[in-house]
Amino acid sequence: MIPSFSLRQLSYLVAIADHPLAGRPSLSIADLADYDLIAHGVPPSPENARKMIEEAGLSIRIAHMSTNIEVVRSLVARGTGYTTLVQHWPIDVSLEGLPLICKPVTPPAPEYRVVVAWSDTARLSRRAEEFIQFSERMAVWTPGRNAGIATQP
Structure with missing residues (x-):
């Protein structure tokens, strides 16, 4: 059997910490209809955001777009709009130290999955082993944020 595990991640919404809707446990795209989107301009992010909003x-309503994710998070932290992301950061603050809120999307957004698999007969390089260990830690680190791990023997 091929050793493997999978990580799953859902999109989530990021807004300024003192956003009027910050107290809600989750937000819908419709809740943010009157606010501008700060888009992460690296595919497939713009297309995923467009699809969620149109659905x-x-x-x-894109106010700004940047290929630099930290610029996107900083613009959000300064109150210029909201964004949708999949990758989670260890802390909910911008590079400037401004607080952000991260809320699940209601109804749940599409789930994104990554599968890490390798041959049980192959000798893995040190980098490959470190990548597998890192991926396993990330799967465990984000369970409250809809990540999961499934390991096959």
Whole structure:
């Protein structure tokens, strides 16, 4: 059998910490219809955001787009809009130290899965072993944020 495990991640919404909707346990795209999107401009992020917004029956309102994720998070932390992301950071603050809120999308956004698999007969390089260990730690680190791990013997 091929050793493997999978990580799953859902999109989530990021907004300024003192956003009027910050107290809610989750947010829908419709909740943010009156706010501008700060888009992460690296595919497939813009397309995923557009799809989520259009599926909610809304028109996309992009205020800014950047290929630098920290610029996106900093613009959000300064109150210029919200963003949708999949990758989670260990702390919910911008590089400037400004607080952010991270909320699950209601109804749940599409799930993204990554499978890490390797041959049980192959000798793994040190980098490959470290990548597998890192991926396993990330799967365990984010369980409250809808990540999971499934290991096959």
